Amino acid sequence: MGRRQELEQRQSLLARFGRMVAAETSLDTLLGIIAEEVRNILSADRCSVFLVDFYKGELWTKIALGMEEKVLRIPIGQGIAGFVARTGSAVNIRDAYKDTRFAQDLDRITGYQTRTVLAVPLRGRDGKALGVFEVLNKAKGSFTEEDEGLLRILATMAATFIENATLYDDLRRxxxxxxxxxxxxxxxxxxxxxxxxxxxxxxxxxxxxxxxxxxxxxxxxxxxxxxxxxxxxxxxxxxxxxxxxxxxxxxxxxxxxxxxxxxxxxxxxxxxxxxxxxxxxxxxxxxxxxxxxxxxxxxxxxxxxxxxxxxxxxxxxxxxxxxxxxxxxxxxxxxxxxxxxxxxxxxxxxxxxxxxxxxxxxxxxxxxxxxxxxxxxxxxxxxxxxxxxxxxxxxxxx
Ligand SMILES: [Fe+2]
Ligand SMILES: [Fe+2]
The missing domain is CATH 1.10.3210.10 (Hypothetical protein af1432)
Incomplete structure (x- = not known):
């Protein structure tokens, strides 16, 4: 695919992303849509959205284990997502197993082999850390600076919708x-x-x-x-x-x-x-x-x-x-x-x-x-x- 085509494709995926996330008010469904769309846009194999649980001082995400969905919790500060949540800086890793911040436990649980990781913080309207966006294993090579910029844009868009959906969820609950x-x-x-x-x-x-x-x-x-x-x-x-x-x-x-x-x-x-x-x-x-x-x-x-x-x-x-x-x-x-x-x-x-x-x-x-x-x-x-x-x-x- 030519460079121009690639750009155009990313733009149209971005527009689609905006339309899809704007239409969803249930947090659960929203997180699923976001993960799937971001994965596509960045040609990554996986995308996880970690959210901060302010009461417990933890990050949580849903992971698929076979047919089942499980909620995975990690302390803030642990692993790559935990590092991003604590420091607020993005991380781009070319070889996960050589990075000391990478916690291999998750791979061990899911039987997955992580190679490349790109993670950016997810911030709310007031700048407070809401969570972390993490994409794994780019289809070809490792994540570029352009990927990082794109993931930051997606994170900004997603944050607003996640905040709204969280409000709806709280209200419903x-x-x-x-x-x-x-x-x-x-x-x-x-x-x-x-x-x-x-x-x-x-x-x-x-x-x-x-x-x-x-x-x-x-x-x-x-x-x-x-x-x-x-x-x-x-x-x-x-x-x-x-x-x-x-x-x-x-x-x-x-x-x-x-x-x-x-x-x-x-x-x-x-x-x-x-x-x-x-x-x-x-x-x-x-x-x-x-x-x-x-x-x-x-x-x-x-x-x-x-x-x-x-x-x-x-x-x-x-x-x-x-x-x-x-x-x-x-x-x-x-x-x-x-x-x-x-x-x-x-x-x-x-x-x-x-x-x-x-x-x-x-x-x-x-x-x-x-x-x-x-x-x-x-x-x-x-x-x-x-x-x-x-x-x-x-x-x-x-
Ligand atoms: Fe009765
Ligand atoms: Fe009864």
Whole structure:
């Protein structure tokens, strides 16, 4: 390829880069697009985008290990990316294995052989280091000064978009966290293991929703709205909600109203997720055959979201140990639900439950593991082990 053609090609790739990254607001997708486009523009074999985790003082990136994606973390200052992050200067290396800054561990993990490396810092609007752009193994020869200039331009463009996407991500996450905490508040009086139940049933709801053919984003919405299904219980008096004995018919009538209360609390919200949660709250005790409550709706008159969440909710309630009951085996829980397909539950959702059972059980294990870790972490936070070795408070005479 002639010099002129090469320049033209780079220019058009650059323009394309701008268009593609500008259109993306999800950080995850954005990082993927950036890495792929930068790799093309610089004719490199690989491109990694490392981002700074300010809380932990680390850099992180996603790496592909076979079919799996893993998050890799390195301390700032370690390896080439760490060096660039710490010093803010670019690095161009012709033979990685001869460079003392190069950490070979990563190659060892991924089975990759790094030869040439070009890395430049990624800076935010205020000049703060956001991360590092790193390209590996140029197709021919080593990276030139022109490559370095180009990578710097790309880094500047990418930084703005990464900053925006990070803001969106934070916003979305805090939104979700608020929803989740609201749900916890609602069920707090009910039983002590509510948090676990909510996390699991929320994951199951997402999996079932995708199995029902909904898009990834729709399934995510259902997943995040699902924990609010019982929020109306805040309006149910303790004498009913916490009654250890069987409810009288009048009490049960009152208990049923948690569906309507929940729907009212969430109705007409501006947030799409809350409106969805409202539909789920009102419909999660309706039965497919029309014998449920509060409105005795039948079949598809019940919202699809509620039909999905109901199965997830009941499956978790049966298959896990709750305060008021021992746990059933997974087989028994599936059997119970299958027998009620077409009566209590939408038969299609039940079929998806059976089909997706391995994925659901995997999610269940993952959530249970995570919760054990979270509990350990919060114990650490409240009762740090290092407390004993902390210097004694000095009392100053005032
Ligand atoms: Fe409920
Ligand atoms: Fe529930």
């Amino acid at each position: 805090s939104h979700l966290e608020t929803i989740y905490r609201m749900a916890l508040v609602a069920e707090y009086r009910d039983q002590e293991d509510t948090g676990r139940h909510l996390r699991r049933m929320s994951r199951f709801s997402g999996i079932l929703a995708q199995g029902m053919g909904l898009s990834f984003l729709e399934a995510e919405d259902i997943r995040y709205a699902a924990p609010l299904h019982d929020i109306g219980k805040v309006a149910i008096p303790d004498s009913i909600l916490r009654k250890p004995a069987k409810l009288t018919p009048e009490e049960f009538e009152e208990m049923k109203k948690h569906t309507v209360y929940g729907a009212k609390m969430l109705a007409n919200a501006e947030s799409r997720l809350l409106r969805l949660a409202s539909k789920i709250a009102v419909g999660h005790h309706e039965f497919w055959d029309g014998t449920g409550y509060p409105y005795a709706l039948k079949g598809e008159a019940i919202s699809l979201e509620a039909r999905i969440v109901t199965v997830a909710d009941v499956f978790d309630a049966l298959s896990s140990k709750r305060v008021y009951k021992g746990e059933w085996t997974v087989e028994d829980a599936v059997k119970y639900i299958s027998e009620r397909a077409g009566k209590q539950f939408d038969p299609k959702v039940v079929a998806v439950l059976v089909e997706k059972l391995p994925e659901i059980l995997e999610a269940r294990d993952e959530e249970n593991r995570r919760m054990v870790e979270d509990e350990a972490a919060s114990l650490q936070q409240h009762f740090p082990v290092s407390q004993a070795s902390a210097p004694p408070p000095t009392s100053k005479p005032s």
